[in-house]
Amino acid sequence: MTKIYQQIVVAFLALTVYVKDVTSAGCLSEVDDIDYPKSIRSDLYRGEQAFTVSMLDAINKATPNENIFFSPYSTYHALLLAYFGARNETEAELIKALNLNWPKNKNHVRQAYIAEKKSRKMRSDNSPIDFASADRIFFSKEATLHECMRDIFSEELQVMDFRSNPEQCRMEINSWIANVTRNEIPEVLNAGDIATDTNLVLGNAAYFKGQWEAKFDAKDTTKEVFYTSSNKQTFVDMMHINGTYALSVDERLRAHVLEMPYLSDKKGGISMVIILPPFEPNSLDEVLKRLTPDTLNMALKEGMAREIEISLPKFEFEQNIELLPILNKMGINQLFGPNADLSGFSVDKQLSLGDAKHVAKIKVDEEGSTAAAATVLFSFRSARPIEPTKFECNHPFLFLIYDHKTQAILFTGIYRDPMTQK
Template sequence: MRRTKMLKLGVLLLFALSTSVNSQCFYKDDSAKKPDPAARSSLYKNQLEFTLNLFNTINNAVPDDNIFFSPFSVYHALLLGYFAAGGQTEKSLKESLRISDTMDKVNLLMAYKVDKRSRAFNNNSDSYEFTNANKMFVDKELHLRQCLLDLLGEELETLNFRQSPEQSRQYINNWVSRITKNNIKDLIPVDGIMDTTKLVLANAAYFKGVWAYKFPAERTKKQVFFVSETRQTLVPFMRQKGIFHYTVSDDLGAQILELPYKGNDISMYILLPPYSMKEGVSNIIANLTPERLSAVVEESYMGREVVVEIPKFTIERHLPLRSILNTMGVGDLFNSSADFSTLSDDHGIVFDDAVHKAKIQVDEEGTVAAAATAIFGFRSSRPAEPSVFIANFPFVYIIYERPTNSVLFMGVYRDPKK
């Protein structure tokens, strides 16, 4: 019996070099901060706002290419940077990460830890697997503040960057490879770690899900995918007919199909613009607000019979995040004025680069799928049954975790040949 795989992974790396900083920890008295019962829900809300802003920024940077990344991975890596930052760097990161003015670091850190423990406890390998890991790899000669050692001990690991930069690079790459089940390899390029490197912030995320309703392998056939009005190519399409959540959103300008994974906590949502709308994908991304996304995933619309045809594909993408994050307003994160005084009293730490690599495989067994209807008109009345959802031109797809309102992975499928 043929074994098929579906997986999505994302990894974010931030390299740090040495310059100058000031000094501070969290607060004069961390224990004076009152517990905020809404901290965890606030964390998810902030993360979603950041996610959609990041998606739009990436699409603007590569408007004609396939996109696949893990906003969850990016956010959590930057969150570690925020915990380590001070002064203006902390302020800029707080704004970029959409952290509310009323949320202090103590409560945010506690929310982060509760979420981490909850994910470790609830990861049901019988239904799906989602693994997320964060690390601050620090040079062993860096003098770390005791507060972060106490609070983030599991996330901190020392390496000998100064004397063994290449060995340190291989160690981090092996860590990433292990977390992502050997799907993301050689993340940090040769010479990516130097003897002046002081800190690498890393996050690795891995997801493997099985469709709640698998696509029969014998129905997979090659058919035309319309890359544009003037270019088309043949790709294998998976096919099935079943009861799915399907709707039309006038606000987003898209047909929307939900493909749940086994366990029903995580689903893939495919957002398909009209074939006649040349900028349909970009319009969807630009109009995708937290409120509109919530309306899509929380709407209790009835299931209906739908004929579904979506491409079978594998995509691996490497994103140069430094320019993207600068566009999003991360402040002086990559400048010599960067302040990481919460991490160390040593003369400063500056981020040299930010790298994100993600991979997805979609097949009959499960995980990421995309779909679009060839000819489509918006209407509010119930369409004739069965509805037909054929993803044979560019579309947006989102892997969404319902219990935490988190977007784990997202992308745009534009061109099978890229």
């Protein structure tokens, strides 16, 4: 089976498929007369938040003692491409997993996808935040596509000669990824990953780099203890800063929720959100059980600006995720099986997917954060706790890179153990 890779400079999901000859019909309608609401982008990323929580839970259960980092945004976008070509039971499976129970029809989702893409392009102009994301549908030239798919996805679609020159196709796909990811990912697909019987690769490549709105001073960084558990401690480079930040003492999550904004020239910017549970056994797992789109959004809305001293470890780590078992646990099974129905893409081919992987890494230092890939001691009682003057990330915590404008979770992770950093 051909291997598939997702890599990101935060995430890239490439799904290599095998094709069997089966007559099919149907296509995503290019236009309709429905007056779509202006909230369609937030509707789309409301579903992405729920997808993020589900994916985080599945990965955490698969790797309960490790650091975690991945891009739900990138994975979600790659699976959206599959959704646009899916039909029947395969489509129903993706609707459930991607939380697409809000649209009037599939074209409603496409309008949200287009609106997000336009907004991202406008936002990138002269912004100090560097966030880039691109989708691609690499089709074999032997496949007969629905004409409307050629029109609707003209920017995403790229025809490839997999059968005659698979190695050249592999190099071209790698070159596209390297371009989107600022050469952070020079080679994702290895020799042999693209074969003569490859007919389709779906992919998303994404990159993020942001400077803190208020930078840490490197001279204040000191060696301090990080408590992985009650009986395991490690010294880390701990950064320190005093400033005014939005902080919520959240009783629903039973954790403190801090927003650290990245430098932006517009309202509704991007922040790192740190969710710090009490330093108690299983407290992080308890927070994850309570984490939902509703509890997250309420915690962010209730954040109050206050003067606070922050201690945050410098960290940099990379994670390789076998994505297929994770997606299976999330209910995406038929898409990767022999009965997959992707007849919305092609008039004369039945497409089925093989495998998926996700490789992601992140770097957080005094300057800010870079997310990249070759595709994060308060005790709670029944009464409301005292408002803290210190926010010390000296034990395991959850972190998100959160886009306030779209309410999308771009990246997320759990920082548990400095000793597992790569």
